[in-house]
Amino acid sequence: MPDFGGVYGSSGKAYGWSKDISTRFKYSENSAPNTPMLETSVHFPPSPLSKYCKKEIPDNICDKVDWSVKVGEGKFVIKLYYGDILVNSKIDLSINGESVVSKVIEKGKLEMFEKVVESVQSFISISSNCEKDCDFSMAKLNAVELVPYEETVVSEKDVQELEVGCGGSVTKGNL
16 A cells, blocks of 8 residues: 555554655656666655764754554564665664664665564554664665464474484474
8 A cells, every 4th residue: 555654544544654754755757667666765764863963953854753554463574675766775674663674775776674573562663773874874665565474383294204314213304
Protein backbone atom coordinates (compact mmCIF):
# COMPACT_ATOMS: atom_id res chain seq x y z
CA MET A 1 0.00 0.00 0.00
CA PRO A 2 1.35 3.43 -0.79
CA ASP A 3 2.30 5.72 2.07
CA PHE A 4 2.95 9.42 1.48
CA GLY A 5 4.17 10.55 4.90
CA GLY A 6 0.96 11.14 6.83
CA VAL A 7 0.69 10.84 10.59
CA TYR A 8 -0.26 7.38 11.88
CA GLY A 9 -3.97 6.73 11.35
CA SER A 10 -4.65 9.91 9.34
CA SER A 11 -5.34 7.86 6.19
CA GLY A 12 -7.70 5.55 8.04
CA LYS A 13 -5.08 2.79 7.81
CA ALA A 14 -3.20 1.16 10.70
CA TYR A 15 0.19 2.58 9.67
CA GLY A 16 1.92 5.92 9.42
CA TRP A 17 4.49 8.31 10.82
CA SER A 18 4.99 9.83 14.27
CA LYS A 19 4.81 13.29 12.62
CA ASP A 20 3.87 14.54 9.15
CA ILE A 21 6.82 14.05 6.79
CA SER A 22 4.92 14.21 3.51
CA THR A 23 7.39 16.83 2.23
CA ARG A 24 10.19 14.25 2.59
CA PHE A 25 8.81 11.86 -0.04
CA LYS A 26 10.69 11.87 -3.33
CA TYR A 27 9.50 10.62 -6.72
CA SER A 28 11.64 10.56 -9.87
CA GLU A 29 9.49 9.20 -12.71
CA ASN A 30 11.34 7.02 -15.26
CA SER A 31 14.69 7.75 -13.60
CA ALA A 32 15.45 4.08 -12.93
CA PRO A 33 13.84 1.99 -15.68
CA ASN A 34 15.69 -1.17 -14.59
CA THR A 35 14.89 -0.67 -10.89
CA PRO A 36 11.56 1.16 -10.60
CA MET A 37 11.56 0.76 -6.81
CA LEU A 38 14.39 3.35 -6.72
CA GLU A 39 12.05 5.99 -8.18
CA THR A 40 10.12 6.47 -4.93
CA SER A 41 11.60 6.93 -1.47
CA VAL A 42 11.08 8.62 1.86
CA HIS A 43 13.99 10.51 3.37
CA PHE A 44 14.04 10.28 7.15
CA PRO A 45 15.02 13.53 8.84
CA PRO A 46 18.80 13.67 9.20
CA SER A 47 20.50 12.42 12.32
CA PRO A 48 20.87 15.11 15.00
CA LEU A 49 24.58 14.13 14.83
CA SER A 50 24.78 14.95 11.10
CA LYS A 51 26.31 18.06 9.52
CA TYR A 52 22.77 19.04 8.46
CA CYS A 53 21.70 19.46 12.08
CA LYS A 54 24.96 20.83 13.54
CA LYS A 55 24.46 24.20 11.84
CA GLU A 56 23.84 27.15 14.14
CA ILE A 57 20.37 27.43 12.59
CA PRO A 58 19.49 24.00 11.10
CA ASP A 59 17.61 24.12 7.81
CA ASN A 60 16.18 20.64 8.32
CA ILE A 61 13.81 18.96 10.73
CA CYS A 62 16.20 17.03 12.94
CA ASP A 63 13.64 15.31 15.15
CA LYS A 64 13.46 11.55 15.50
CA VAL A 65 10.62 10.19 13.36
CA ASP A 66 9.21 6.64 13.41
CA TRP A 67 7.07 4.74 10.94
CA SER A 68 4.77 2.22 12.66
CA VAL A 69 2.31 -0.41 11.57
CA LYS A 70 -0.17 -2.31 13.73
CA VAL A 71 0.31 -6.01 12.97
CA GLY A 72 -0.99 -7.85 16.03
CA GLU A 73 0.98 -10.14 18.30
CA GLY A 74 3.58 -12.51 16.87
CA LYS A 75 6.62 -12.82 14.65
CA PHE A 76 6.91 -11.32 11.18
CA VAL A 77 9.36 -11.41 8.31
CA ILE A 78 10.25 -7.83 7.44
CA LYS A 79 12.13 -6.72 4.35
CA LEU A 80 13.45 -3.18 4.07
CA TYR A 81 14.40 -1.87 0.61
CA TYR A 82 16.67 1.18 0.40
CA GLY A 83 18.76 3.10 -2.09
CA ASP A 84 18.85 6.28 -4.18
CA ILE A 85 19.16 6.76 -7.93
CA LEU A 86 21.08 10.05 -7.65
CA VAL A 87 23.48 9.97 -4.68
CA ASN A 88 25.33 7.66 -2.31
CA SER A 89 23.37 7.25 0.92
CA LYS A 90 24.32 6.60 4.55
CA ILE A 91 21.60 4.28 5.81
CA ASP A 92 21.00 3.80 9.55
CA LEU A 93 17.76 1.95 10.27
CA SER A 94 16.32 0.41 13.41
CA ILE A 95 13.38 -1.94 13.85
CA ASN A 96 11.61 -1.80 17.23
CA GLY A 97 14.59 0.12 18.64
CA GLU A 98 17.21 -2.41 17.49
CA SER A 99 19.79 -1.15 14.99
CA VAL A 100 19.66 -3.45 11.94
CA VAL A 101 21.33 -1.57 9.05
CA SER A 102 24.25 0.86 9.14
CA LYS A 103 26.07 1.24 5.84
CA VAL A 104 26.71 3.38 2.80
CA ILE A 105 24.82 2.44 -0.38
CA GLU A 106 26.27 3.47 -3.74
CA LYS A 107 24.03 5.62 -5.91
CA GLY A 108 21.87 3.69 -8.35
CA LYS A 109 21.81 0.54 -6.19
CA LEU A 110 18.86 -0.93 -4.36
CA GLU A 111 19.58 -3.17 -1.39
CA MET A 112 17.33 -5.23 0.85
CA PHE A 113 17.58 -6.22 4.51
CA GLU A 114 15.50 -9.13 5.83
CA LYS A 115 14.87 -10.22 9.40
CA VAL A 116 12.34 -12.06 11.54
CA VAL A 117 11.06 -9.66 14.21
CA GLU A 118 8.54 -9.90 16.99
CA SER A 119 5.91 -7.22 17.35
CA VAL A 120 6.02 -5.01 20.43
CA GLN A 121 2.56 -4.33 21.87
CA SER A 122 1.11 -5.36 18.45
CA PHE A 123 3.30 -2.88 16.50
CA ILE A 124 6.42 -2.89 14.37
CA SER A 125 8.27 0.43 14.16
CA ILE A 126 11.07 1.59 11.87
CA SER A 127 13.29 4.57 12.62
CA SER A 128 16.60 6.08 11.58
CA ASN A 129 19.16 6.13 14.35
CA CYS A 130 22.76 6.99 13.47
CA GLU A 131 25.34 6.33 16.18
CA LYS A 132 28.71 6.91 14.41
CA ASP A 133 30.02 8.50 11.19
CA CYS A 134 26.82 10.53 11.03
CA ASP A 135 27.93 13.64 9.09
CA PHE A 136 26.01 12.61 5.98
CA SER A 137 23.42 10.37 7.63
CA MET A 138 19.97 10.84 6.13
CA ALA A 139 18.44 7.38 5.79
CA LYS A 140 16.12 6.58 2.90
CA LEU A 141 13.53 3.86 2.64
CA ASN A 142 11.98 2.76 -0.65
CA ALA A 143 9.65 -0.01 0.48
CA VAL A 144 8.71 -2.25 3.39
CA GLU A 145 7.46 -5.80 2.94
CA LEU A 146 5.91 -7.52 5.95
CA VAL A 147 4.43 -11.02 6.22
CA PRO A 148 3.59 -13.29 9.18
CA TYR A 149 6.44 -15.63 10.07
CA GLU A 150 5.68 -19.33 9.95
CA GLU A 151 8.12 -21.60 11.73
CA THR A 152 8.87 -24.84 9.93
CA VAL A 153 8.58 -27.77 12.29
CA VAL A 154 10.10 -31.11 11.28
CA SER A 155 7.93 -33.98 12.45
CA GLU A 156 9.12 -37.50 13.22
CA LYS A 157 7.41 -38.79 10.05
CA ASP A 158 9.67 -36.45 7.99
CA VAL A 159 12.79 -38.06 9.51
CA GLN A 160 14.17 -41.41 8.35
CA GLU A 161 16.86 -43.57 9.92
CA LEU A 162 19.89 -43.89 7.67
CA GLU A 163 22.88 -46.25 7.95
CA VAL A 164 26.11 -44.30 7.85
CA GLY A 165 29.69 -45.48 7.19
CA CYS A 166 31.61 -48.33 8.84
CA GLY A 167 30.46 -50.12 11.89
CA GLY A 168 26.80 -49.90 10.95
CA SER A 169 26.13 -46.82 13.08
CA VAL A 170 22.66 -45.37 12.64
CA THR A 171 21.67 -41.72 12.69
CA LYS A 172 18.56 -39.72 11.97
CA GLY A 173 18.36 -37.03 9.29
CA ASN A 174 15.99 -35.12 7.06
CA LEU A 175 15.11 -36.52 3.66
